[in-house]
Amino acid sequence: MVTFVLSLVILVVGYFTYGAWIERMFHARDERPTPALTHADGVDYVPMGAGRNSLIQLLNIAGVGPIFGPIMGALYGPVAFLWIVFGAIFAGAVHDYLTGMISIRNGGAHLPALAEKYLGKALRHVVNGFALLLLVLVGTVFVTAPAGLIVGITPEWVTVGVVTVAIFIYYILATLLPVDQIIGRLYPAFGLMLLISAVGIGGSLILRGAPIPELTLQNLHPDNVPIFPLLFLTISCGALSGFHATQSPIISRTTQREGQGRTIFYGMMITEAVIAMIWAAAAMSLFDGQSLSALLKDGGPAAVVSQVATTTLGAVGGTLAIIGVIVLPITSGDTAFRSARMIIADYLKIGQKAIGKRLMIALPMFVIAAALTQVDFNILWRYFSWANQSTAMIALWVGAMYLALSRKNFWPALLPAMFMTAVTSTYILNAPIGFGLERTLSIAGGLLITALLTGAFFTGTRRQLAGSGPEGVPVDEPVPTRLARAPAGD
Structure with missing residues (x-):
């Protein structure tokens, strides 16, 4: 219990200390007009208040990741707490803040456009592929997971098929309609529901004096699954998640002032980490490794929930x-599909003012997602986990390059970027869904890839900074935003 309570305290302190330092380092300025004001279009660029944006951002990023991931991560024992706490403060929240704020500085641009600008034109195509793969997988996973939970608490005549169709209908509406019509109205209420349920379970654990195990660095996984790199892929949302990099630009287009960024982006990541801590602790307190593993194999994370x-x-x-x-x-x-629609529209330069143009992009995505619902959930989750953390890795490299070219302290982004490069490279080299190499060789390969990318980072920044002024390369010249530039009738 001491470890659990102390972890929650550290997360809150991290927001007020390290989060404030990151904000000062980035130099957020309220006098700079945001895209919500300069590009207002009544569809995706709609100014909304900080409280509303914060709850929307929390729900955008929070999926089943900070619940299902920590429940599966609980198999490793209390060592999972370390990744949730320090991963969130020093990696996840930094990742979310930088992607959100750099997007604001670039007209609400999404990650592929930012990768092209700061890492090179070739990366735009790669990141587009990663982002769209991730978003469609997220949308699919987040149809099947809630459908199973809904069926469990509804009458017998309500089948998974019926619920799945209903969720898809909602997704289509939320993807196509202006952001303030469904998302802006429903999400604040949904956010309160989420917080109340998490506080209820966390409060119950504390009041009952639940037997939450204390910190140990020992790997307690019943199947002896190695901590590196698998723990850092199993627990993504709640610690560090590339999915957030696809969601932050949605809110960067509705944020009124840069000074609201720490609350919206850094703060909501810390809030998600608190939720992850609660569910990891609850799983550890009610089950030992063997019983938790058996329940996960029998009914999946939904049964544990x-x-x-x-x-x-x-x-x-x-x-x-x-x-x-x-x-x-x-x-x-819903926001995964919405984000995918905007990324495709930006990439193909298709204006989104007219609903017909939105339908032209959205409907094929839903057809693909519907087909993917027939794939085994565990297989989808494996691909989702790797694509998710690979996207986080790319977003952190973007953040590090932005800071370096601005002659700011880039280490807060570079260190987690290097770590996640080693994690994702090792995994894909070793995993059956990847190259299937022997574990030691995979770790060596992952470290080599990390070293090469780090060397390329320093070489690239030195070359670009040579001859630049004391403020570095002008990195805040906005990426041309295709949606914003579309003719009014488009």
């Missing part, structure tokens, strides 16, 4: 908590 909720809060409270969990994936799946 149901048992944790009803055990800690009773039948009624547990059902309300499950509803709060259901809200999470649905409210990330």
